[in-house]
Amino acid sequence: MPDLDLVPLSDKLFLVTAPNQGRFPFSYSFLIKGEKTALIDTGCGLDLCRALRDEFAIDAVYNSHAHPDHIAGNFIFKGIDLMVPDVLSEQTGTLDILAARLIKGNLEVADFWKGFVKKFTGIQDYEVTGVFSDGDLLDFGGITLQAIHCPGHLADHFCFWEPENKILLSFDIDMTSFGPFYGNPEADINDFRHSMDKLIALEPEVVASSHKPPVTENAVQALIEFKSLLDRNEKAVLNALDSPKSFEEILAEKPLYKKYFPGGELLYAFFEGNMIASHLDELQSQGRVAHSNGKYQKI
Structure with a gap:
């Protein structure tokens, strides 16, 4: 024991x-x-x-x-x-x-x-x-x-x-x-x-x-x-939008996690995707990001 x-x-x-x-x-x-x-x-x-x-x-x-x-x-x-x-x-x-x-x-x-x-x-x-x-x-x-x-x-x-x-x-x-x-x-x-x-x-x-x-x-x-x-994470999502990108393209950059636990990629991508989506929703509600034709871009 x-x-x-x-x-x-x-x-x-x-x-x-x-x-x-x-x-x-x-x-x-x-x-x-x-x-x-x-x-x-x-x-x-x-x-x-x-x-x-x-x-x-x-x-x-x-x-x-x-x-x-x-x-x-x-x-x-x-x-x-x-x-x-x-x-x-x-x-x-x-x-x-x-x-x-x-x-x-x-x-x-x-x-x-x-x-x-x-x-x-x-x-x-x-x-x-x-x-x-x-x-x-x-x-x-x-x-x-x-x-x-x-x-x-x-x-x-x-x-x-x-x-x-x-x-x-x-x-x-x-x-x-x-x-x-x-x-x-x-x-x-x-x-x-x-x-x-x-x-x-x-x-x-x-x-x-x-x-x-x-x-x-x-x-x-x-x-x-x-x-x-939280503001640092928001900035990281915005920085990923140096050009218009789809959600999948943003997630592929891993702006919040940087890297995933080996063998847990499916799970960690799910978590990071939810976190990124939360920031994108908030940024759109603030008029700082727009979404059209499947792409997000900074305003």
């Missing part, structure tokens, strides 16, 4: 480190040790989830959102309360249901996605026992977290706020240099911006995300800079 490496964020809140420095197919989990013990997200690896189950009397598991690298170990905690966001909660629990939701409208990619995430995360079906909602105060005895709905990354993406120590658990507002991910059909750039503004207004002193070490200095500025990467 692997050793658990718990990084204290406060005397009752701990980051559970994960293999691969928390990068996909893993994510950091968070352990709450109040009068009640809870685990937030189960993407730290199946062996570590088993170690957490065996070492701590966990009362409940919470999911920040439904991406597989955050929920892969849910099945290990069978018999323990599993709380998920109330948004689209009925579209969780099985890989088939998740595939229909997250890879909406493309059966070829959905089938590939199911095999891909099973191979890399080990996810199995699980049973949801309850939901939480925007604004809910989750009292664990000695520590309370507020659930904050922060869509954009996914429709059901939540963050958790610990006001006493001004700690923000931002999950897949992940503070990585790649920047915001909005590659699923339900993702939304404007929602992402509004969510970022909501979090910046909290003025957190610590931002602990799912795929990077916690930000403990200049946390607000770090959030502002992360939000600005």
Whole structure:
């Protein structure tokens, strides 16, 4: 059984480190040790989830959102309360249901996605026992977290706020240099911006995300800079329009991803295509890009 490496964020809140420095197919989990013990997200690896189950009397598991690298170990905690966001909660629990939701409208990619995430995360079906909602105060005895709905990354993406120590658990507002991910059909750039503004207004002193070490200095500025990467991506799409191009020609340049994970080209092109399409829709609504005769061009 692997050793658990718990990084204290406060005397009752701990980051559970994960293999691969928390990068996909893993994510950091968070352990709450109040009068009640809870685990937030189960993407730290199946062996570590088993170690957490065996070492701590966990009362409940919470999911920040439904991406597989955050929920892969849910099945290990069978018999323990599993709380998920109330948004689209009925579209969780099985890989088939998740595939229909997250890879909406493309059966070829959905089938590939199911095999891909099973191979890399080990996810199995699980049973949801309850939901939480925007604004809910989750009292664990000695520590309370507020659930904050922060869509954009996914429709059901939540963050958790610990006001006493001004700690923000931002999950897949992940503070990585790649920047915001909005590659699923339900993702939304404007929602992402509004969510970022909501979090910046909290003025957190610590931002602990799912795929990077916690930000403990200049946390607000770090959030502002992360939000600005949406503008960087917009600029990259505009720069690809140095001449009129079709959507397929823009995507072929990989303006956002630059390169794809070997063997995952079908999936990553799907994600990048959704992100590019979102920017093109927004740019057209602003009158900055026009589309005619199958080509996009800057105005």
